[in-house]
Amino acid sequence: MSTLAETAPPRRKGSSPAFRRALPYLLSMPALLVCVAVLVPFVTAVYYSMLRYRLNLPSMKGFIWFGNYIGFLGDSEFWNTVYVSLAYTVLTVVVELLLGLGIALLLRKQSRINNFISIMLLLPLMTAPAIAALMWKLMTNPNFGVLSYLVSLVGLSDFRWASSPTTALFTVVLVDTWVYTPFIMILLLAGLRSLPPQPFEAAALDGVPTSFVFFRITLPMLTPYIITAVLFRLLDSIQQFDIIYAMTQGGPGNRLMVFQVESYLQFFQYTNVGKSAAMLMILWAITYFLSNVFIKNWLKLRERARGHA
Amino acid sequence: MHDKEKDLFEAFTKKRLSRRELMDRTAKLGIGAAAAHSLLGLASTNAMAADFDWKANKGKTIRLLLNKHPYADAMIADIESFKTLTGMNVTYDVFPEDVYFDKVVAALSSKSDQYDAFMTGAYQTWTYGPAGWIEDLKPYIESADKTNPNYRWDDVLPGLRASTAWNGVPGAALGSADAKQWCIPWGYEMNSLTYNKKMFDKLGMKPPNNMAELMDGAAKFQKDAGGPYGVGVRGSRSWATIHPGFLSAYTNFGQKDFTVTDGKLKAAMNTKESKAFHADWVKMIQDSGPKNWSTYTWYQVGTDLGAGASGMIYDADILGYFMNGGDNKEAGSLGFHAFAPNPAAKAPTPNVWIWSLAMSSFGKQKDATWAFMQWASSVEHGMFGARKMDFVNPVRASVAADGEWRTKINKSYPGYIDQLDASAPGAKIYFTAQPLFSDLTTEWASTLQQMVSKEIPVDEGLDKLAASTDQQLKDAGLG
Numbered sequence A: 001m002s003t004l005a006e007t008a009p010p011r012r013k014g015s016s017p018a019f020r021r022a023l024p025y026l027l028s029m030p031a032l033l034v035c036v037a038v039l040v041p042f043v044t045a046v047y048y049s050m051l052r053y054r055l056n057l058p059s060m061k062g063f064i065w066f067g068n069y070i071g072f073l074g075d076s077e078f079w080n081t082v083y084v085s086l087a088y089t090v091l092t093v094v095v096e097l098l099l100g101l102g103i104a105l106l107l108r109k110q111s112r113i114n115n116f117i118s119i120m121l122l123l124p125l126m127t128a129p130a131i132a133a134l135m136w137k138l139m140t141n142p143n144f145g146v147l148s149y150l151v152s153l154v155g156l157s158d159f160r161w162a163s164s165p166t167t168a169l170f171t172v173v174l175v176d177t178w179v180y181t182p183f184i185m186i187l188l189l190a191g192l193r194s195l196p197p198q199p200f201e202a203a204a205l206d207g208v209p210t211s212f213v214f215f216r217i218t219l220p221m222l223t224p225y226i227i228t229a230v231l232f233r234l235l236d237s238i239q240q241f242d243i244i245y246a247m248t249q250g251g252p253g254n255r256l257m258v259f260q261v262e263s264y265l266q267f268f269q270y271t272n273v274g275k276s277a278a279m280l281m282i283l284w285a286i287t288y289f290l291s292n293v294f295i296k297n298w299l300k301l302r303e304r305a306r307g308h309a
Numbered sequence B: 001m002h003d004k005e006k007d008l009f010e011a012f013t014k015k016r017l018s019r020r021e022l023m024d025r026t027a028k029l030g031i032g033a034a035a036a037h038s039l040l041g042l043a044s045t046n047a048m049a050a051d052f053d054w055k056a057n058k059g060k061t062i063r064l065l066l067n068k069h070p071y072a073d074a075m076i077a078d079i080e081s082f083k084t085l086t087g088m089n090v091t092y093d094v095f096p097e098d099v100y101f102d103k104v105v106a107a108l109s110s111k112s113d114q115y116d117a118f119m120t121g122a123y124q125t126w127t128y129g130p131a132g133w134i135e136d137l138k139p140y141i142e143s144a145d146k147t148n149p150n151y152r153w154d155d156v157l158p159g160l161r162a163s164t165a166w167n168g169v170p171g172a173a174l175g176s177a178d179a180k181q182w183c184i185p186w187g188y189e190m191n192s193l194t195y196n197k198k199m200f201d202k203l204g205m206k207p208p209n210n211m212a213e214l215m216d217g218a219a220k221f222q223k224d225a226g227g228p229y230g231v232g233v234r235g236s237r238s239w240a241t242i243h244p245g246f247l248s249a250y251t252n253f254g255q256k257d258f259t260v261t262d263g264k265l266k267a268a269m270n271t272k273e274s275k276a277f278h279a280d281w282v283k284m285i286q287d288s289g290p291k292n293w294s295t296y297t298w299y300q301v302g303t304d305l306g307a308g309a310s311g312m313i314y315d316a317d318i319l320g321y322f323m324n325g326g327d328n329k330e331a332g333s334l335g336f337h338a339f340a341p342n343p344a345a346k347a348p349t350p351n352v353w354i355w356s357l358a359m360s361s362f363g364k365q366k367d368a369t370w371a372f373m374q375w376a377s378s379v380e381h382g383m384f385g386a387r388k389m390d391f392v393n394p395v396r397a398s399v400a401a402d403g404e405w406r407t408k409i410n411k412s413y414p415g416y417i418d419q420l421d422a423s424a425p426g427a428k429i430y431f432t433a434q435p436l437f438s439d440l441t442t443e444w445a446s447t448l449q450q451m452v453s454k455e456i457p458v459d460e461g462l463d464k465l466a467a468s469t470d471q472q473l474k475d476a477g478l479g
Helices: A002-007 A017-049 A067-073 A076-106 A112-121 A129-139 A146-153 A168-193 A198-206 A210-238 A242-248 A259-269 A273-305 B003-013 B019-029 B033-049 B070-077 B079-086 B097-109 B138-142 B158-163 B197-202 B211-225 B245-252 B272-288 B298-306 B317-323 B366-376 B379-388 B403-412 B416-426 B437-452 B458-475
Strands: B061-067 B089-095 B117-121 B184-196 B229-232 B258-261 B264-267 B310-316 B334-337 B352-359
Touching: A017 A273, A067 A273, A076 A168, A076 A210, A076 A259, A076 A273, A112 A168, A129 A146, A129 A168, A129 A242, A168 A210, A168 A242, A198 A210, A210 A273, A242 A259, A259 A273, A259 B097, A259 B437, B061 B070, B061 B097, B061 B366, B070 B079, B070 B089, B070 B379, B079 B089, B079 B366, B079 B379, B089 B097, B097 B117, B117 B366, B158 B184, B158 B352, B184 B197, B184 B245, B184 B317, B184 B416, B197 B211, B197 B334, B211 B229, B211 B272, B211 B310, B229 B272, B229 B298, B245 B272, B245 B310, B264 B458, B272 B437, B272 B458, B298 B310, B298 B317, B310 B317, B317 B334, B317 B416, B334 B416, B352 B366, B366 B379, B379 B403, B403 B416, B437 B458
Parallel strands: B061 B089, B061 B117, B229 B310
Antiparallel strands: B117 B352, B184 B310, B184 B334, B184 B352, B258 B264
């Protein structure tokens, strides 16, 4: 006891017992405020999603519990939205991952030229997606677009890009790929350059084939970085709005009607607050589920890397 | 400024001097065009101030939300007259049309008092009015205290006054006795044909007089012109695709969007006649429309015509007007043609878009806002905009009949006035007023896109659209 008393920190002058009691609460106040700031809008959205609520039909406003959600179940347009959102997400993430990984491997070695190229490749990422979409809209214009001209040289004179239901998804995936591949590339490049050199040196000494090195050494060691990059892109892609809205507003027909575009239209054009909020809650649930799956896998990999079973 | 010059312009505004005499005397006094502009504006302002206390809200500042448009440009060019007249200040935010309406909804739905008045289309008031976001302007118009005795509300074209008034009952006729005046018409557009006269003359073609001629003419033009496509119409996934040429032609064939029975609405897009019309419209786009039609808005339709990339457009007459001026490649080459697609119809039935001014319910200075709205929709400002700027089409009969304006237009835009005069009698909003306008009309556009891209046959598409529309009306308690 006496030892403890001797090593106890000296009491600061002027700090009353009341202040000392309140200190832990005061210190946790910022975290509490952040929680409140996150939770209030979220709970509000949950509440609105359970209302029949159109701003221009105030007399119809009423609490309908899960009515909006149940309504979606039998709505083919809603399932189309789920399908398009997931298809868009899977396509963009897969294409961007493969391209990003390929480019990162090409630029792996530290050199002036590689550093310059990696900086140049980051330029699309610095373009606002909506601006990029408008730029691509001009480039794919059948009358004067440079890309339309280029594809006409290989015999595709009537290629309609985002205007045709058969090529609309391809077109917006192309734009997304152009904008966001550098994001994956730069993350994986950082990962590649931070890998320990010893395993690669050992493999080189043993004359191990390149494909074996890639699949058995590089890829497993790079997996945490890949998971991180994919998770970020997945969360972004499933919530895509700017590119699709700027290029087609969700058309032609309902071909590109993803969650964000649909909920945006429901609120800003149709003033249907209830339906818009329910749509966003479903999007949140899907995003939350996917994030969980990825984070759990990432944690497992980290444990395995540390030698735990 | 010399008294002699001021007196000269005041004499003109009081009709004691003809325009010819005014021009002679200004020339003798050595007054340049720019100085004459400002003197005329000042004289008009003084004339307006004679019978009404315009200074009642002196010192106040009102804030406007404006769409980037020649109407807004005309108002901004004349805003000093308003400031001088009232002693008030005006600030404004201007947004391009792509984002403008979302900006309005964001401001109004959040009950923000950031803006006192804003530009709106008449259709949008079917949402804003019932939501309680905008003021009924009837009490203001009828108030002897608040409204200038020379305002002359009855000078505003009756079809436009009616089209901007609704009693809020879904399916009820616009402009009924119990209707609320949700906004003040400011400028309007009718949907007619604008064609490239130079190219048509070169090919020995005449503008079409009915739907069959339009389809054939567009196809022939596309085949013979060697590059440009036949006819430009809007096609984006938006209500804005339905309201211009499409609805004007649809109406001309006697078709309606809804039937109203005992106050209940029912979709009417899947009648036999409607299906036949849709089939023609779809075929016209497939054969002679722009390749990327499904992305076409007002801007693309217009710029293609102005750039010589299309032979004609079936869209707003003022769009053709704007494309025939400025630095457009085809400026001066365009012709205007009133169009009745149905051979059995006696006259055109152009659906109209009316840019109007509405007053936010959340503004804190409504009387000051009303003073601005009166001025902006006054004869004097209308006359300034029509004569000096591109403030077409005038919503006031007195401005539309103004000799100077008509001479100016006839000189630079041959055929435009004839088109206007022939189209105006049948021009009004042909949509059924109802609160689901935006969603149901957008779905109509989406279905049209599917038909044009051959994703769905016309008959099946319209039956599906009607079923979906009826379900949505039922869910909202309207069907």
